[in-house]
Amino acid sequence: MSDHSGKREKTDKSSKSIKSGKSGKAVRIAALRPAYQDDLATGTDRFFAAPRPDCPWCGSARIAARLHTTDLLQHKPGRFTLDRCADCGHTFQNPQLTGEGLEFYYRDFYDGLGEQRMSGTFGGRGAMYRGRAEAMLPHDPAPKTWLDVGTGHGHFCATARTVLPGTSFDGLDFTDGVELAAREGRVDHAYRGAFPDLAPELTARYDVVSMFHYLEHSTEPDRELRAAHEAVRPGGHLLIEVPDPESRYARLLGRWWLPWLQPQHLHFMPAANLRRRLTELGFTVVAEQHAEAHDPVDLLAAVWLALDHTAPREDAPWLPEPPGGLRRAARTALVLAGVPALITATLLDRFAIRPLSHRLGLSNAYRLVARRE
Known part of the structure; x- marks a missing residue:
């Protein structure tokens, strides 16, 4: 067999392996979807404890909302609030997740x-x-x-x-x-x-x-x-x-x-x-x-989170159904368009900001x- 034939064979095997990996992930997502849909059938209220009226660090009642956001990494449903204490500066999630909520939002993130x-x-x-x-x-x-x-x-x-x-x-x-x-x-x-x-x-x-x-x-x-x-x-x-x-x-x-x-x-x-x-x-x-x-990842991460938030979702078991071909293509196009911004942010993080990070606060x-x- 010629060298070129060997290269073609290796390329074919690699391509099949990639396709198999993608297919395997789709199968795993499909298998997990029913359980996630059952978890979400009654909404997300049970994932949150009652809001607390005081700071968990110092006990002060002088707390106010600092940030409202969503899950920007997995895009699981839910809205989250961070409060800040005016007396000691402690910032904390309020309402905080319950044990059931922690299990739901940690699931399939690290494992x-x-x-x-x-x-x-x-x-x-x-x-x-x-x-x-x-x-x-x-x-x-x-x-x-x-x-x-x-x-x-x-x-x-x-x-x-x-x-x-x-x-x-x-x-x-x-x-x-x-x-x-x-x-x-x-x-x-x-x-x-x-x-x-x-x-x-x-x-x-x-x-x-x-x-x-x-x-x-x-x-x-x-x-x-x-x-x-x-x-x-x-x-x-x-x-x-x-x-x-x-x-x-x-x-x-x-x-x-x-x-x-x-x-x-x-x-x-x-x-x-x-x-x-x-x-x-x-x-x-x-x-x-x-x-x-x-x-040194702040700017890179911010650009990626914004891109990922704007683009159509990737398939995940907490979504009711997989995204169609048109949505997948739109996501790919938007992410590719954002590559120059991602590169610029990386360079700024590592070479412009990092040496001055502490001095600039x-x-x-x-x-x-x-x-x-």
């Missing part, structure tokens, strides 16, 4: 339909993960034990081993991703469940406990911080990274600011609030980083390192 996409996204962020691990070096250059809370598929732990080869990394999460992380060898031990429920069996076991973009997902951040205080040994450290609600991007980009991530993100804590709460719990904050925690996240006394 199921979304597992492959999210695994690829998180797996390709090695430089960011190394930076997070290196943040501990000035405070404990050789921790023996490290627990990563909200570890997902354990990609941070796998990368952190290259920075701290003598450290044993465990992972904790409430999804089955943490069990996959253990099977793949990314974590040494997997804990599946809620951190506050598991904390008593982890008392004073860890030199370091990390929470990277985890606390904003929790229904009760204070319980999570207390659990961390329990799991960290005296003299050990807690490493936290969360979105910064005081970023200027949060105001400039409005609902298109990716870190709002509704409806998954329930609480947004200004750095001063979190510092005070950690001090009250018996920690000493030894480092606060903003530029180092910044993820545009850092979209902050990181605290706190020592348990």
